[in-house]
Amino acid sequence: MLNGKIGLAPMADYTDFAYREICREYGAEFTFTEMISIEALVRNKSFNMFPKEREKNIGIQLFGSNVDSFIKAGLIAQHYGDWIDINAGCPVKKVIKKGAGSALLKDLNKLGEIIRELKRFLDVPVGVKVRLGFEDDIAEKIIETIQKNKADYVIVHTRTQKQLYSGKANWKRIRELKRICEIPLGASGDIYTYNDAKILMNKYEADFAIIARGSIGNPWIFSNKNPDIDEIKKTILKHVKLMIDDYGEERTIRRFKKIFIGYTKGLKNAREIRNQIPYINSYDDLEKIVNELN
Ligand SMILES: Cc1cc2nc3c(=O)[nH]c(=O)nc-3n(C[C@H](O)[C@H](O)[C@H](O)COP(=O)(O)O)c2cc1C
Structure with a gap:
């Protein structure tokens, strides 16, 4: 098994x-x-x-x-x-x-x-x-x-x-x-x-x-894979959308923040992005920040 x-x-x-x-x-x-x-x-x-x-x-x-x-x-x-x-x-x-x-x-x-x-x-x-x-x-x-x-x-x-x-x-x-x-x-x-x-x-x-x-x-x-930045962005948004289907937007945003920190690990502007996480209140806020990842 x-x-x-x-x-x-x-x-x-x-x-x-x-x-x-x-x-x-x-x-x-x-x-x-x-x-x-x-x-x-x-x-x-x-x-x-x-x-x-x-x-x-x-x-x-x-x-x-x-x-x-x-x-x-x-x-x-x-x-x-x-x-x-x-x-x-x-x-x-x-x-x-x-x-x-x-x-x-x-x-x-x-x-x-x-x-x-x-x-x-x-x-x-x-x-x-x-x-x-x-x-x-x-x-x-x-x-x-x-x-x-x-x-x-x-x-x-x-x-x-x-x-x-x-x-x-x-x-x-x-x-x-x-x-x-x-x-x-x-x-x-x-x-x-x-x-x-x-x-x-x-x-x-x-x-x-x-x-x-x-x-x-x-x-x-x-899978022992190194994703490029576009794949990371795509995966974050997919993850959040799947959560919204189950919890609705407000609860998802609250629950997702700690996972989002994980997704930013190792990225060039991780610190800058993390400083913005407490201010995310909606999917649109999140998407904007995800687009800034590099
Ligand atoms: C946030 C968090 C929640 C966890 N929840 C559970 C749980 O519900 N049931 C469980 O058996 N272990 C739970 N664990 C323990 C993990 O399954 C795992 O055994 C432990 O974190 C060690 O593995 P790791 O070093 O890969 O994190 C949890 C661990 C973390 C960090």
């Missing part, structure tokens, strides 16, 4: 339909939704975060901590994507306070139970995205739990919760974990070029790789 491939990682507030569509266009071989709350789904909310019907090779990522809600949400979500991914890596306080995300790494019995029950009830593959541990690196124990409960893959962001995004992702841990991991092992963390992803697969023996921050404003990372 994922082996040998390079895909787009889940990112809350970023990897919506428009973002995924642009990344697919430039070579992302699979994608994930943003994380979706199981409690919201159980209350019939957040259905708008599900993939669109025509999307292929997409995992729906769920977060939460209650086993019954995971089952109920999984039963709903499985009809909208190709597989279900359990978020056991999110380090954000608001999430771990409720026992979700990386807090599940402190309660491996619970994580095991969630996997086991989803595997029992669902008809689609079930994978898990984790970090190396909560405080300490206990990745071997985590992998053991995950494969004992018959998950279909595991993705490891090679940092602990405590590290948040500090330091460097410990890619060597992928090769070490590969020794005991019998299911497909995906790597996440500090992949900033296409070549980084290849190194993780070829040298560090990851079965597949996912890219998060390195894709913000750089969907070309998936």
Whole structure:
């Protein structure tokens, strides 16, 4: 399903339909939704975060901590994507306070139970995205739990919760974990070029790789391509138009600004352009600024 491939990682507030569509266009071989709350789904909310019907090779990522809600949400979500991914890596306080995300790494019995029950009830593959541990690196124990409960893959962001995004992702841990991991092992963390992803697969023996921050404003990372300025301009406007279709203009502009900063990285007049971003209030404002990019 994922082996040998390079895909787009889940990112809350970023990897919506428009973002995924642009990344697919430039070579992302699979994608994930943003994380979706199981409690919201159980209350019939957040259905708008599900993939669109025509999307292929997409995992729906769920977060939460209650086993019954995971089952109920999984039963709903499985009809909208190709597989279900359990978020056991999110380090954000608001999430771990409720026992979700990386807090599940402190309660491996619970994580095991969630996997086991989803595997029992669902008809689609079930994978898990984790970090190396909560405080300490206990990745071997985590992998053991995950494969004992018959998950279909595991993705490891090679940092602990405590590290948040500090330091460097410990890619060597992928090769070490590969020794005991019998299911497909995906790597996440500090992949900033296409070549980084290849190194993780070829040298560090990851079965597949996912890219998060390195894709913000750089969907070309998936095809190892250097776009010219006209292609960058065209892609920005296409990205924004896709978002407007889903959110309307006002919400799109608010949501897109952080992505726009990514698109300007490395451009000659990036600083000048960035100073203007807070003043963008409409598509027309944005288009004017995009035309000034060089
Ligand atoms: C803004 C942002 C939002 C994220 N949201 C999610 C999420 O919803 N679910 C998840 O599993 N990981 C999430 N992550 C973690 C990424 O998927 C990835 O594992 C991490 O950023 C390390 O990869 P990178 O160095 O390529 O960014 C998020 C990361 C960022 C920067």
